[in-house]
Each structure stands twice: as C-alpha cells, then as structure tokens.
Amino acid sequence: MEWEVVIGLEIHAQLATKSKIFSGSSTAYGAEANTQANAVDLGLPGVLPVFNEEALRMAVKFGLAIDAEIGMKSVFDRKNYFYPDSPKGYQTTQLHHPIVGMGHIDIELENGESRRINVTRAHLEEDAGKSVHEGFDGMSGIDLNRAGTPLVEIVSEPEMRTAKEAAAYFKKMHSIVTYLGICDGDLSQGSMRCDCNVSLRPKGQEEFGTRTEIKNVNSFRNVERAINTEIQRQMDILEDGGSITQETRLYDADKDETRSMRSKEVENDYRYFPCPDLLPIIIDQEYVDAIKATLPELPDAKKARFQSEHGLSLMDAAVLSSDRQLADYFEAAANISGDYKIAANWVMGDVSAALNRLEISISELPVTAEQLGRLLSLIKDNTLNNGGAKEVFNALLDGKGTDELKGAKGVDALVDSLGLKQVSDTGAIEEIVAQVLADNPKLVEGYLATPEEKRGKAMGPFIGLTRKAAKGVNPQVVMDVLKQKLSELG
Numbered sequence: 001m002e003w004e005v006v007i008g009l010e011i012h013a014q015l016a017t018k019s020k021i022f023s024g025s026s027t028a029y030g031a032e033a034n035t036q037a038n039a040v041d042l043g044l045p046g047v048l049p050v051f052n053e054e055a056l057r058m059a060v061k062f063g064l065a066i067d068a069e070i071g072m073k074s075v076f077d078r079k080n081y082f083y084p085d086s087p088k089g090y091q092t093t094q095l096h097h098p099i100v101g102m103g104h105i106d107i108e109l110e111n112g113e114s115r116r117i118n119v120t121r122a123h124l125e126e127d128a129g130k131s132v133h134e135g136f137d138g139m140s141g142i143d144l145n146r147a148g149t150p151l152v153e154i155v156s157e158p159e160m161r162t163a164k165e166a167a168a169y170f171k172k173m174h175s176i177v178t179y180l181g182i183c184d185g186d187l188s189q190g191s192m193r194c195d196c197n198v199s200l201r202p203k204g205q206e207e208f209g210t211r212t213e214i215k216n217v218n219s220f221r222n223v224e225r226a227i228n229t230e231i232q233r234q235m236d237i238l239e240d241g242g243s244i245t246q247e248t249r250l251y252d253a254d255k256d257e258t259r260s261m262r263s264k265e266v267e268n269d270y271r272y273f274p275c276p277d278l279l280p281i282i283i284d285q286e287y288v289d290a291i292k293a294t295l296p297e298l299p300d301a302k303k304a305r306f307q308s309e310h311g312l313s314l315m316d317a318a319v320l321s322s323d324r325q326l327a328d329y330f331e332a333a334a335n336i337s338g339d340y341k342i343a344a345n346w347v348m349g350d351v352s353a354a355l356n357r358l359e360i361s362i363s364e365l366p367v368t369a370e371q372l373g374r375l376l377s378l379i380k381d382n383t384l385n386n387g388g389a390k391e392v393f394n395a396l397l398d399g400k401g402t403d404e405l406k407g408a409k410g411v412d413a414l415v416d417s418l419g420l421k422q423v424s425d426t427g428a429i430e431e432i433v434a435q436v437l438a439d440n441p442k443l444v445e446g447y448l449a450t451p452e453e454k455r456g457k458a459m460g461p462f463i464g465l466t467r468k469a470a471k472g473v474n475p476q477v478v479m480d481v482l483k484q485k486l487s488e489l490g
Contacts, residue, residue: 001202001203001238002202003200003201003202003203003235003238004200004201004203004204004205005161005162005198005199005200005231006158006160006161006198006199006200006201006208006209006211007158007161007163007166007196007197007198007227008155008156008157008158008159008160009156009160009166009169009170009194009195009223010153010155010156010194010195011153011156011170011192011193011194011195012127012151012152012153012154012192012194013062013152013153013173013177013185013191013192014027014149014150014151014183014184014190014191014192015055015058015059015150015152015182015183016058016181016183016184017054017055017150019052020040020041020052020126021051021055021092021124021125021126021148021149021150022040022050022052022092022148023040023041023049023050023148024038025037025038025040025041025148027149027150029186029189033132033141033143033145034142034144034145035145036145037129037144037145037147037148041144041147041148042087042147043087043088043089051076051278051281052150055124055150056099056283058180058182059100059122059124059152059182060099060100060283060287060288060291061180061182061291061295062100062152062154062176062177062180063099063100063101063103063122064288064291065176065179065180065295066100066103066105066119066122066176067103067104068100068101068102068104068119068122069100069101069102069103070099070100070101070283070288071097071098071099071100071101072282072284073280073281073282074097074098074123074124074281075094075097075275075280075281076092076274076275077092077094077273077274077275078091078092078093078272078273078274078275079092079093079095079125079270081269081270083128083131084131084140084142085128085129085142085143085144085147086128086129086147087129087144087147091125091126091128092125092275092278093123093124093125093126093153094123094124094125095123095272097280098122098123099122099123099124099281100119100121100152101121102118102119102120102121103119103122104119105117105119105172105173105176106172107165107168107169108168108172109164109165109168112314112315115165117156117157117159117160117165117169118156119154119155119156119157120156121155122152122153122154122155123155124150124152125150125151125152125153126147126148126149126150126151127146127147127148127149127150127151128146128147129143129144129146129147130142130144130145130146146190152183154173156169158199158208163225163227163231166196166227167220167221167223167224170194170220170223171220171322172299174187174192174220175299175324176298176299177192178323178324179297179298179299179324180295180296180298181296187218188218190218193217193218194216194217194223195213195214195216195217196213196214196217196223196226196227196230197211197212197214198211198212198213198214198227198230198231198234199211199212199234199244200234200235200238200244209234210243210244210246212230212244212245212246212247212248212258213247213248214227214230214249214250214251215248215249215261216250217251222251222253225253226253226258229251229257229258230249230251230258233258245260245263247260247261247262248260248261249261296324299321299322300321302321302327304317306321306340310334310340310341311340311341312340316344316348319348320347320348323362325361325362325363326347326362328369329347329362329365329369329372330343330344330347330369332369332370333347333370333372333373333376334373334376335373336369336372336373336374336377337372337373337374337376337377337380338377338380339376339380342379342380343372343373343376346372346376347372350390351365351367351372354367358397365397366397366398366399367393367396367397371396371410371411372393374412375389375392375393375411376389378411378412378415382477383415383421384415384420384421388415388418388420388421391418392414392415392418392420395418396410396411396414429466429477429481430481430485433462433466433482433485436462436465436466437462437485437486437489440461443461443462444486444489446458447459447462447486459479459486462482462486463479463482466482
C-alpha cells in the first residue's frame with residue numbers, strides 16, 4: 001500500500017525575558033538547582049501570579065512576524081495534570097483564546113521551491129521544572145529553576161509531508177525568533193525544542209490516521225531523524241496488519257529509535273478552565289502598531305535584498321540570511337571589501353568550514369568581520385593571492401597578531417610578517433622577467449619555435465622561473481609581462 005505521511009510540529013521557544021512569566025524569579029541558565037524558584041513558582045498556598053508584560057510584547061512581536069491574527073483579548077487557562085516537576089498540579093497556558101491566532105511561514109525546499117505552512121496558533125504558557133534521574137540512588141531529584149519560565153508554543157497545521165519539510169520548518173522558526181531577539185535559540189540549553197506529531201494514512205484518504213507525538217526533540221538533525229524513524233515504525237506495523245496506538249514517545253538518538261513514554265492525553269483529560277487568578281489580557285491596535293514599528297528586517301526580506309541589492313544567487317542569499325549573526329557578519333565584511341560575491345564565497349566557504357571544525361558560533365569566531373573585510377580587500381587589489389589570504393585567515397584563527405592590532409591593521413601586520421604581499425609593480429616585474437629570459441636562451445628558442453596556438457602551455461616554465469626568482473609576484477602581472485616580452489622577441 002502507498003502511504004501518505006502527515007506531520008505537524010509544536011515548537012516551544014523560551015522567551016528571552018529576565019524574569020519568569022508570573023514571578024520575579026530569574027530565568028538565567030545554569031544556576032544551582034532550586035535557587036531560582038520562589039513561592040509562586042513552587043505553588044505555595046496564598047500566592048498570586050503577576051503577568052510579565054514583556055512576555056506579551058514578545059509574543060505579539062512573533063505574531064506580527066508570521067502575519068498572524070493578534071488576539072486583542074487573550075485568556076490564560078489551567079491545564080490540569082500532575083507530574084513531580086509541576087508542583088502546582090496544573091500548567092498555566094492558553095487554549096481557546098491565545099495571544100496569536102492563524103498565521104503562516106514559507107519554507108525553502110531542496111529543489112529550490114518554497115512551500116507555505118500555516119500556523120494554527122501561538123500561545124503563552126509557563127514551563128515545568130526538570131526531573132533529574134542521575135546521582136540519587138534509585139530516586140529522582142526535582143529542579144524547579146525552569147518552573148514558570150515563559151514559553152511561546154507555536155502549533156503548526158498538519159501540512160508537512162516529509163521529515164525534510166519538518167526540519168526546514170523548525171529551522172525557519174528558529175531563524176525568525178532569533179532575528180526578533182525574543183529567544184536565544186540555544187538548542188543545547190533547551191531554549192527551543194520541538195514535539196513532532198506523526199501519522200500515516202493510505203494515499204488519497206482524507207481522514208487522518210492515528211498519530212503519535214515525539215516529545216522534546218532539540219536539534220534540526222534529530223527532528224528529521226526522529227520523524228523518519230517513526231514513519232518507518234508505523235509503516236511496518238500497518239503493513240503487518242496492526243494498528244497504531246495514540247501515545248507520546250521519546251526519541252533515542254544513540255539507538256535511532258522511538259520508544260513509548262505514556263498514552264497520549266486528549267483535551268478533555270486536562271480539564272481546561274480559565275485561570276481564576278489572572279484577568280483576561282486586553283490590548284488595542286495602538287499597542288500592536290507600536291510593536292510593529294520595532295520589527296527588524298526579517299529573513300525573507302533580507303534574502304530578497306541580498307539578491308536585489310548585492311546580486312547574490314537565491315541559494316547564497318538563503319544561506320546567508322538564515323542566521324541573523326551570520327548575515328550581519330557577511331554584510332559588515334562585504335561593506336569593507338566592496339565585493340559582495342567574494343564575501344559570500346568566503347563566508348559560506350572558509351568561515352563556515354572553520355565554524356563547523358571548531359564547533360563554535362559566528363559570535364565566537366576569532367576572525368572579526370572587520371578583519372575578513374580587510375583581507376578580502378587585499379585580494380581585490382591584488383596585494384594577496386587567494387592562497388596567501390587563506391594563510392592569513394588561518395593565522396588569525398590561531399590567534400596570531402598582537403592585541404593592539406586586532407582590527408584591519410592586524411591583518412596588514414600579519415601579511416607583512418608572513419611575507420605574503422604580492423609584487424604587482426610592473427617595472428620591477430619587467431626587470432625580473434628580462435633576467436629570466438636572458439638566463440634561459442634555449443627555453444626562449446624553444447618557445448619561439450612553438451606554433452602560436454600551442455604557446456600558452458610553453459609559457460609555463462617561464463612563469464615558474466619568474467615566481468622562483470621573486471617570491472610573491474602577482475601571477476597575472478607576470479603573465480602579462482611575459483606575453484609582451486616574448487612577443488617582442490618574435
């Protein structure tokens with residue numbers, strides 16, 4: 001049987017507020033367990049939550065970025081369940097009246113086409129704490145530092161049909177929230193994570209199949225791997241005549257498998273009702289317009305501008321605009337060098353390779369945008385050849401150069417100290433070429449005896465001898481001078 005895959009994602013993005021959504025506790029990462037949880041976070045009797053207005057502003061900002069409906073009236077609900085890491089016995093979230101309604105984003109596919117994926121809603125909610133299972137001799141520890149951390153949960157329509165589409169959607173959402181500055185996007189710290197809803201149905205059937213939910217996937221690669229693994233698992237069961245159980249599953253990246261976690265609750269199981277401790281949130285168009293005025297240039301707009309203003313290809317523009325810090329780095333280097341194409345090639349080539357090899361972000365790269373821009377300008381004016389530029393770049397990566405010369409002057413100092421500056425002075429090169437020709441009469445005689453259509457290859461020995469006689473000569477100038485001198489000889 002031919003199957004159609006149906007995928008929807010629920011993305012949890014931690015908002016970059018300094019305090020929690022309903023208390024003044026810090027949201028800073030890495031603190032000692034249970035040092036950033038107060039009476040509100042602990043759910044102690046007699047305390048009342050106070051809503052963090054900055055979380056509202058960030059959520060509205062996100063809604064505007066995805067061209068969504070903004071809820072002028074939004075309501076907090078209680079989602080009732082008990083886990084040890086949720087001491088209140090419920091989660092404060094939004095169900096029927098979220099702050100962000102229907103919106104959409106466009107994702108880029110590998111074949112160069114784009115596809116629109118609709119967003120059902122994005123709602124504000126509080127995060128739970130964390131259960132710690134190691135080091136407690138058969139018991140579990142509870143860390144409530146994360147309890148009450150503000151999240152925006154972004155719920156897609158079930159419109160994705162491949163794991164690659166789902167990964168592209170996750171990447172695009174990551175790009176948007178980091179561009180907006182509402183989330184740091186640090187996947188390793190859990191700042192952004194994803195629940196993947198997967199089901200299969202016979203090709204042509206409109207009714208959805210039974211879905212499973214893969215919880216808390218926290219990398220682009222693992223979103224794709226987890227979904228593909230779950231697709232294969234469900235397909236094997238269905239083709240053997242079995243049925244899919246609606247449940248929540250976990251993805252084990254080491255074993256590349258999903259495993260059952262618990263049965264999947266439905267809406268009625270949570271007994272949602274409006275939170276009696278929080279009033280409805282009422283905003284007006286003036287509030288929305290004020291936030292709209294603060295929106296930065298977003299990835300799609302930046303991609304279009306890179307194409308129209310800088311002449312980049314669609315692929316280059318898409319790669320360079322996908323990450324805000326990378327885009328800023330590229331533009332700064334390109335503005336200094338005055339050549340956007342060569343800057344694009346270097347950022348997507350040597351710079352990206354260095355980031356991958358060192359496993360660092362662009363903000364941690366030892367080579368600043370100013371230094372790269374200066375390096376590229378030296379290539380452009382023929383002071384450096386490409387090989388020499390790579391040598392300087394690697395030296396900068398290794399931290400070479402003085403602290404006093406970290407900027408453009410540091411690049412110039414390195415070029416001088418490494419002896420990489422190309423000689424482009426035509427007069428000086430003419431003297432060197434004349435001497436090479438005088439010292440090698442048999443080579444000259446052989447060249448002149450060569451048919452004109454084959455003389456290009458016969459020029460190779462002269463170029464080698466000239467570059468040996470004077471290290472760092474500009475090969476293009478050498479070529480031009482040699483052609484002139486040899487033509488004069490016959």
